[in-house]
Amino acid sequence: MIRAMYANLKRPPRSVTDWLADVVRAVAIVIVIVSLFTLPFTDFAVLSMSLPAVMLSRMIGLRSGLDLVTCVTVFVAAGSNVIDLYRAWTGWDLIVHAVCTGVLAAVALVLLDDARVIEPTGRRRTPIVVATMAGLALSAVWEMIEWFGYRFITDAIFVTYDDTIGDMIAGGAGALLLGVVASRFRLTRADRAAL
Template structure:
């Protein structure tokens, strides 16, 4: 993982992904001094994902999409897009869970929990399961935030189920794509 992290970017897309990572770090640091704690916490939760996509050695395009998607998901909460735009929540759950399921596939294959994505059905099933698990964890975090931190977090049964359904669909799409295309760079170091 460290070898992938320290490898210099070799394409315009890789440079863009690194730029998004740098912006995410700067925004989180600035938010420490300018935003309420809950917004800082939400933005901070995007940092592990934007760093992990680089460390896992994802293809530069997938790396960029992962960084942008995760940071847009966090930022949408801070600027209240989920309340302003009907359906935005479902779009973000679909996209964000999809890219995180792809990252999970790479990590699971590198740690030999699953076979590399050579078999066509394995990534479809594993990505979908990983996406549904990630969706469930996220919904538990939302519930915890609503119950113990602020009632400004929107939590209803229908919202939770809809979010998990969208996340599962995004993960399924990621699995189908992973069954047909490599998710990682050819020159990357395995975990």
């Protein structure tokens, strides 16, 4: 599994979309490093939480378009917190929760598929159920992290019951939509190294 992830990571980009995804990855890494020295620690921590997903999307061999969308979405989600877009733009929080949870559900589906926990994606109904469950689980974990940050780190984090439930509904809806897509199309590249 580690060898396959390494092989996918070192695979040279073959399309414009591959190059764009790698540029977003590189920019994300540079911004996180710079933020360590220029931003409050909490902002650095939020930005750095995006890096595993940004790297994992390439390591598991997501299709190039999905890889790019994952990188952009996850980093925009983290950056929106740092520049306070969630408070500035009404509804932005729900949009980001839906899209971000959807792409993270795609990553979860591929990992579960490779571990042979579920059937392969594409032309099956299993991904609809599994993606939705994974999205709801990821949403719940995220909301617990938000609550922990609010309770023990800073009260600047916005946490209310309505916000929590709304975020989880949006995340579940995004994951459900991704599950429908995954039930009809492969999420991974044809030339990826199998995990």
